[in-house]
Amino acid sequence: MIRIENLHKTYRAADGREVEALADINLEIGSGEVFGIIGRSGAGKSTLIRTLNLLERPSAGRVLIDGEDITGLGSEGLYALRRRVGMIFQHFNLLNAKTVADNIDWPLKATGHTNAAERAARVKELLALVGLSEQGHKYPAQLSGGQKQRVGIARALANRPRLLLCDEATSALDPETTQSILRLLLDINRQLGLTIVLITHEMQVIRTICDRVAVIEGGRIVEAGKVADVFLHPQHPVTRSMVAQSDALAAASFDPAHAYMSDKLRGTLVRLTYLGDVTYQPILSRIMAGATVQVTILQGEVSSIKDVPFGQLLLELEGSEDDIRAVFAELDRHQIHHEVLQ
Amino acid sequence: MDLSVIDWSDIWIATWETLVMTGVSLFFTILLGLPLGILLFVTARRQLLEQGVVYAVLSFVVNVLRSVPFLILLIVMIPVTVILIGTSLGVEGAIPPLVVGTAPFFARLVENVLREVDRGVIEACQAMGIRTHRIIFGALLPEALPGLIAAVTVTAITLMSYAAMSGVIGGGGLGDLAIRFGYQRFQTEVMVITVALLVVLVQIIQYSGDRLVLYFTRK
Numbered sequence: 001m002i003r004i005e006n007l008h009k010t011y012r013a014a015d016g017r018e019v020e021a022l023a024d025i026n027l028e029i030g031s032g033e034v035f036g037i038i039g040r041s042g043a044g045k046s047t048l049i050r051t052l053n054l055l056e057r058p059s060a061g062r063v064l065i066d067g068e069d070i071t072g073l074g075s076e077g078l079y080a081l082r083r084r085v086g087m088i089f090q091h092f093n094l095l096n097a098k099t100v101a102d103n104i105d106w107p108l109k110a111t112g113h114t115n116a117a118e119r120a121a122r123v124k125e126l127l128a129l130v131g132l133s134e135q136g137h138k139y140p141a142q143l144s145g146g147q148k149q150r151v152g153i154a155r156a157l158a159n160r161p162r163l164l165l166c167d168e169a170t171s172a173l174d175p176e177t178t179q180s181i182l183r184l185l186l187d188i189n190r191q192l193g194l195t196i197v198l199i200t201h202e203m204q205v206i207r208t209i210c211d212r213v214a215v216i217e218g219g220r221i222v223e224a225g226k227v228a229d230v231f232l233h234p235q236h237p238v239t240r241s242m243v244a245q246s247d248a249l250a251a252a253s254f255d256p257a258h259a260y261m262s263d264k265l266r267g268t269l270v271r272l273t274y275l276g277d278v279t280y281q282p283i284l285s286r287i288m289a290g291a292t293v294q295v296t297i298l299q300g301e302v303s304s305i306k307d308v309p310f311g312q313l314l315l316e317l318e319g320s321e322d323d324i325r326a327v328f329a330e331l332d333r334h335q336i337h338h339e340v341l342q
Numbered sequence: 343m344d345l346s347v348i349d350w351s352d353i354w355i356a357t358w359e360t361l362v363m364t365g366v367s368l369f370f371t372i373l374l375g376l377p378l379g380i381l382l383f384v385t386a387r388r389q390l391l392e393q394g395v396v397y398a399v400l401s402f403v404v405n406v407l408r409s410v411p412f413l414i415l416l417i418v419m420i421p422v423t424v425i426l427i428g429t430s431l432g433v434e435g436a437i438p439p440l441v442v443g444t445a446p447f448f449a450r451l452v453e454n455v456l457r458e459v460d461r462g463v464i465e466a467c468q469a470m471g472i473r474t475h476r477i478i479f480g481a482l483l484p485e486a487l488p489g490l491i492a493a494v495t496v497t498a499i500t501l502m503s504y505a506a507m508s509g510v511i512g513g514g515g516l517g518d519l520a521i522r523f524g525y526q527r528f529q530t531e532v533m534v535i536t537v538a539l540l541v542v543l544v545q546i547i548q549y550s551g552d553r554l555v556l557y558f559t560r561k
Contacts, residue, residue, distance in 0.1 A: 053469055082471030093466035096560045097484040107470040110480055139560045159470070 007061035036210035086156030101136035166198035267318035293319035379452020436513035455489035495551025
């Protein structure tokens with residue numbers, strides 16, 4: 001659906017220096033996918049998502065949407081493209097002078113839909129979709145943050161886009177509201193087959209709804225792949241540090257050199273990672289039952305990434321080398337990934 | 343103070359003339375100043391229709407007109423006014439200099455009010471694929487409405503005091519009355535009454551403007 005090729009963006013800062021905001025970005029995003037871009041502030045994620053509807057013009061490279069290079073579009077082509085691509089924002093950006101219903105109606109009315117009855121029916125449908133059927137007559141100032149973002153979503157969907165861009169859409173919301181907005185986005189993704197590209201600095205957002213993720217740092221994509229692969233086996237230091245800050249995935253970035261018990265460890269430190277059905281099976285107990293190895297669980301989590309259950313455990317194994325090797329062979333047999341840390 | 347010396351019919355006529363001068367000038371000030379203000383806003387750097395040269399020229403003209411003291415403008419404008427409406431005297435004669443004096447002021451106010459509109463809102467409209475002129479008239483101006491009403495209120499009051507000043511060159515209205523009777527014939531009573539009436543009129547305009555602003559504010 002989207003292909004980004006050798007994308008660069010440089011701009012001139014106030015002091016005259018050239019600043020490279022994006023450097024050689026290459027990404028491919030599939031139709032119907034929820035794709036996340038995560039990075040710290042200033043990493044270039046906002047610039048990147050804004051090149052997808054040309055709110056930001058790239059300095060070099062191509063952005064293809066459905067095979068069409070949008071960087072070459074004239075103004076008419078650009079209007080048409082933007083009507084096919086919805087966007088929601090961190091601060092919602094609703095029109096304060098218009099009611100909720102008029103906010104949703106506005107993109108329809110302003111892009112040449114002259115049949116008022118049809119528009120009213122569409123607005124009603126959208127209000128129902130985002131769960132605001134009773135709020136149409138209110139003004140944005142009378143709504144909560146979560147409700148405002150729902151209006152933002154309804155407005156973005158008015159022209160039936162196939163792609164939705166989310167620019168830090170949940171960053172101004174509390175955790176509970178964030179979850180409800182993410183659920184709504186996921187529902188829309190499934191019901192309408194809508195492709196979603198989102199940027200965020202919150203791991204939790206990526207874990208909850210994304211299929212794949214790209215990590216951006218200093219204007220470059222430093223790591224990309226399936227969410228489980230990237231977060232459970234982080235390679236780049238930036239990814240590791242992000243994972244480390246998320247309590248839930250601390251085992252993925254465990255650094256024995258810094259751990260307080262490093263001098264107390266006697267055995268072999270092993271990290272196990274497993275995904276899918278195996279998560280809820282008593283495999284560990286089966287493997288250990290036959291072995292003479294002593295096991296201590298030091299850290300771990302059993303949870304899910306999007307709908308995929310996973311487990312990640314940090315174990316200390318004490319026993320003879322042969323016995324430990326036998327345990328590893330059993331782990332391999334059950335497709336449990338293991339990694340010796342020390 | 344002896345109020346019996348006052349010719350009340352003169353006072354009411356002068357009040358009416360002041361209202362006409364202010365009202366008609368306000369109409370033309372908005373007619374010229376609003377588009378000028380919008381143009382200043384949209385052609386400025388990083389705005390919807392960025393046009394550096396256009397902005398620089400407009401901004402320069404506005405600054406020049408705003409730097410001429412109104413009393414000087416009244417005199418300088420006399421030949422132009424005669425060409426435009428045949429006379430430089432009376433109520434009609436005062437209107438062209440009033441408009442030329444306040445339209446640039448109002449345009450700047452409009453520009454500032456439009457700058458206060460959240461950039462993100464305009465950007466959201468652009469992201470929806472809405473054409474620029476529709477964004478200006480359908481989103482930008484409605485969002486700025488309370489601020490625009492406040493700018494009109496300030497401008498109306500400025501016009502009223504300028505209109506009084508036009509009495510110096512024979513403009514008519516309360517200012518004219520105050521100068522001819524209150525000042526030149528030493529009728530302090532007339533001076534006091536005209537000033538009191540101007541105070542009342544200004545209060546009414548400000549109060550009504552504030553009420554309208556409140557009525558249209560949705561934040």
